[in-house]
Amino acid sequence: MTNFTQDGTGYRKPGNRLLNQKKPSQPVDVTTPAKVTPTVELEQDPKTGDVTVTPKKPDGSTYPPGTVVEIPGKGDKPITVTIGEDGKGKVPNSELPDGKVTKPGKITEPGKPAVEVPNVTTPAKVTTPVTPTTEK
Numbered sequence: 646m647t648n649f650t651q652d653g654t655g656y657r658k659p660g661n662r663l664l665n666q667k668k669p670s671q672p673v674d675v676t677t678p679a680k681v682t683p684t685v686e687l688e689q690d691p692k693t694g695d696v697t698v699t700p701k702k703p704d705g706s707t708y709p710p711g712t713v714v715e716i717p718g719k720g721d722k723p724i725t726v727t728i729g730e731d732g733k734g735k736v737p738n739s740e741l742p743d744g745k746v747t748k749p750g751k752i753t754e755p756g757k758p759a760v761e762v763p764n765v766t767t768p769a770k771v772t773t774p775v776t777p778t779t780e781k
Contacts, residue, residue: 685714685750685765694738694771698726700752700762707732711755717748717767724767741770 681703688697700708718724719742726734750765
């Protein structure tokens with residue numbers, strides 16, 4: 646008379662001999678390639694507060710002129726920037742939000758569907774510090 650072992654790995658015969666034992670499967674390391682997404686680099690001029698927007702393809706190359714980039718702006722209104730011949734676009738300080746904003750952005754190449762870029766951080770507007778005057 647045969648019966649299964651409690652852990653289901655084989656059959657037991659009287660006399661406690663294990664027959665037809667299955668080996669547990671071994672884990673296999675699988676590396677899934679990460680989804681490659683483009684990036685949007687934002688560089689702010691500390692004097693003027695203007696921001697240079699540089700969208701980059703996953704391979705590091707720049708986008709063609711006419712590409713439209715949307716970066717987080719004030720409230721739910723994104724700031725739209727059109728990329729020029731140098732692969733960059735500018736956002737004047739006056740259009741920037743009062744505080745730093747991190748939200749998804751978008752890159753739209755001419756004639757192609759928009760690509761979402763997660764976590765684009767738009768820097769805050771630079772406000773010129775008011776130097777207090779002291780009376781003598």
